[in-house]
Amino acid sequence: MVAGVLAVLGAAPLVLPRVGMGYLxxxxxxxxxxxxxxxxxxxxxxxxxLVSLGHAGFVAIGAYASSLLAGRLxxxxxxxxxxxxxxxxxxxxxxxxPALRLTGPYLAVATLGFGIAVYQVLTNWTDLSGxxxxxxxxxxxxxxxxxxxxxxxxxxSVAVAAVxxxxxxxxxRSHVGRAWAAVRDSDIAAEVTGVNLTWYKTxxxxxxxxxxxxxxxxxxxxxxxxxxxxxxxxxSITYFAMIVIGGLGTVTGAIIGALVLTLLPHVLSDLRQxxxxxxxxxxxxxxxxxxxxxxxxxxxxxxxxKAWPL
Amino acid sequence: xxxxxxxxxxxxxxxxxYALVALGIVLLYRSSRVLNFAHGEMATLATFVAFTxxxxxxxxxxxxxxxxxxxxxxGAAFYFVVIRPAKEGTLLGKIVMTLGxxxxxxxxxxVVWGTETQIFPFPLSDxxxxxxxxxxxxxIHLGTIGAGLALMxxxxxxxxxxxxxxxxxxxxxxxxxxxALGIPARRIYALTWGLASALGGAAGVLLxxxxxxxxxxxxxxxxxxFAAAVMGGMDSLPGAVVxxxxxxxxxxxxxxxxxxxxxxxxxxxxxxxxxxxxxxxxLGHEYRRRV
Numbered sequence: 001m002v003a004g005v006l007a008v009l010g011a012a013p014l015v016l017p018r019v020g021m022g023y024l025x026x027x028x029x030x031x032x033x034x035x036x037x038x039x040x041x042x043x044x045x046x047x048x049x050l051v052s053l054g055h056a057g058f059v060a061i062g063a064y065a066s067s068l069l070a071g072r073l074x075x076x077x078x079x080x081x082x083x084x085x086x087x088x089x090x091x092x093x094x095x096x097x098p099a100l101r102l103t104g105p106y107l108a109v110a111t112l113g114f115g116i117a118v119y120q121v122l123t124n125w126t127d128l129s130g131x132x133x134x135x136x137x138x139x140x141x142x143x144x145x146x147x148x149x150x151x152x153x154x155x156x157s158v159a160v161a162a163v164x165x166x167x168x169x170x171x172x173r174s175h176v177g178r179a180w181a182a183v184r185d186s187d188i189a190a191e192v193t194g195v196n197l198t199w200y201k202t203x204x205x206x207x208x209x210x211x212x213x214x215x216x217x218x219x220x221x222x223x224x225x226x227x228x229x230x231x232x233x234x235x236s237i238t239y240f241a242m243i244v245i246g247g248l249g250t251v252t253g254a255i256i257g258a259l260v261l262t263l264l265p266h267v268l269s270d271l272r273q274x275x276x277x278x279x280x281x282x283x284x285x286x287x288x289x290x291x292x293x294x295x296x297x298x299x300x301x302x303x304x305x306k307a308w309p310l
Numbered sequence: 311x312x313x314x315x316x317x318x319x320x321x322x323x324x325x326x327x328y329a330l331v332a333l334g335i336v337l338l339y340r341s342s343r344v345l346n347f348a349h350g351e352m353a354t355l356a357t358f359v360a361f362t363x364x365x366x367x368x369x370x371x372x373x374x375x376x377x378x379x380x381x382x383x384x385g386a387a388f389y390f391v392v393i394r395p396a397k398e399g400t401l402l403g404k405i406v407m408t409l410g411x412x413x414x415x416x417x418x419x420x421v422v423w424g425t426e427t428q429i430f431p432f433p434l435s436d437x438x439x440x441x442x443x444x445x446x447x448x449x450i451h452l453g454t455i456g457a458g459l460a461l462m463x464x465x466x467x468x469x470x471x472x473x474x475x476x477x478x479x480x481x482x483x484x485x486x487x488x489x490a491l492g493i494p495a496r497r498i499y500a501l502t503w504g505l506a507s508a509l510g511g512a513a514g515v516l517l518x519x520x521x522x523x524x525x526x527x528x529x530x531x532x533x534x535x536f537a538a539a540v541m542g543g544m545d546s547l548p549g550a551v552v553x554x555x556x557x558x559x560x561x562x563x564x565x566x567x568x569x570x571x572x573x574x575x576x577x578x579x580x581x582x583x584x585x586x587x588x589x590x591x592x593l594g595h596e597y598r599r600r601v
Binding site for chain 1: 339402
């Protein structure tokens with residue numbers, strides 16, 4: 001099964017353009033970046049119980065950091081991506097420090113403020129970002145002559161998404177994941193039993209931000225031309241919607257949510273203006289009917305079928 | 311001359327708008343602990359309804375009243391249809407639902423009224439000015455400050471000197487006990503939702519002549535209102551007013567003397583600062599938690 005999935009994923013960018021569906025390769029790149037953000041955000045919101053409504057800010061930092069490091073300092077792209085992840089982790093740590101004292105709505109507002117502040121600084125600090133004029137991105141290259149930029153980016157981003165998802169699965173099952181779950185369920189009780197709150201809360205922010213940073217680097221490569229407008233409050237809400245619709249607190253849920261919300265705008269391209277209405281209704285419906293998300297619903301169906309005659 | 315006094319007047323006008331937005335947020339938060347992310351969108355809806363009615367030659371006052379009533383109805387309906395019967399009543403869940411409502415309402419406004427900016431006809435002008443000593447005040451600033459003060463006073467009287475206000479405070483303190491004493495808690499919650507949404511709508515109408523009308527017009531003031539509410543203390547109505555006015559004045563002074571470009575960033579820097587030093591806000595009380 002794994003070999004089959006790998007074969008399909010590997011062949012897709014080579015086959016699809018020949019049958020006139022090359023745009024799907026590009027959508028797959030976007031999907032990979034969204035999966036990375038959603039998985040990372042879910043580690044923070046779903047696993048640790050800390051809300052972030054400013055994740056577009058981290059994605060923006062990752063996108064600009066990777067592009068600037070590659071463009072101005074001439075770093076090779078993989079080093080620039082690693083550095084972008086590290087820079088984002090640093091910022092995540094900084095945002096995580098106030099999060100130690102804030103809960104619930106207060107934290108939501110503080111992170112939301114962070115996201116908006118990043119957008120505004122990027123818009124106004126024109127030396128850094130090119131301002132509203134935008135910033136050209138140096139395209140990455142794997143040194144494979146036969147492949148277009150999008151195809152190469154596809155392989156890189158899908159591989160990175162797979163590795164990061166695998167890491168997230170392992171992380172949630174390790175002692176770190178268990179400490180996060182304890183913090184989510186009751187941080188005071190967790191502290192009493194010896195979980196270092198300061199470390200694990202800021203760590204959750206740093207890891208989540210690093211994921212967003214890597215996704216930002218992919219977004220930058222996909223767009224080839226960065227503008228602050230791509231990282232607004234609405235993006236943060238969309239990331240949040242992904243994990244809510246997919247399922248809070250599970251890696252699989254985040255992946256499902258990211259895929260659904262990446263494909264939905266393309267499926268509904270005739271109804272583009274109705275998209276916010278659709279997202280909004282989906283979020284409300286999901287929270288009202290199935291708070292565990294699409295993945296939770298799927299699990300329930302599976303268990304029902306397993307135990308069927310009962 | 312005294313530019314700082316001029317800045318302060320402009321700041322008070324902006325601040326009273328932030329205070330109105332913050333009041334709606336705080337009113338709802340202290341009764342149900344729900345942070346309403348759809349507050350701005352409800353206000354936008356009210357303003358657009360009023361705008362359409364004015365376009366059909368309905369008198370200004372009536373049009374605004376209808377707009378506020380519509381947003382109040384949407385708020386109350388949202389409580390009855392979504393919040394109350396919600397399967398999992400966690401706070402995060404409720405907040406996420408209001409986020410969904412924000413997307414839904416914002417999207418609906420865009421679909422119905424389009425995204426072009428429009429000019430909201432307002433009976434007060436911003437070019438006619440009054441002089442108070444060395445300070446110049448435009449009619450619209452005066453109107454905004456006046457309307458803001460009137461609404462704040464009305465709200466204060468309602469909450470602290472009427473039976474309904476008493477019931478609201480009782481429900482906020484302990485819903486179960488209030489219900490046992492015969493207070494219709496659900497209806498009070500619905501009323502609070504309606505009232506908060508209407509307050510937001512009032513802020514939207516007052517804001518419309520300043521920023522022009524478009525579906526995203528409330529995003530920025532709504533975030534500032536949030537900032538003001540957090541600064542003042544999420545459970546304190548006077549705190550919301552103080553926070554709003556402080557933020558308005560601080561922002562204008564910052565824009566005047568330091569940097570115009572980064573004035574919105576200031577609001578969020580301020581929130582983080584206040585939260586770090588005094589997490590319960592300037593005038594708030596409640597920030598104790600139990601396991």
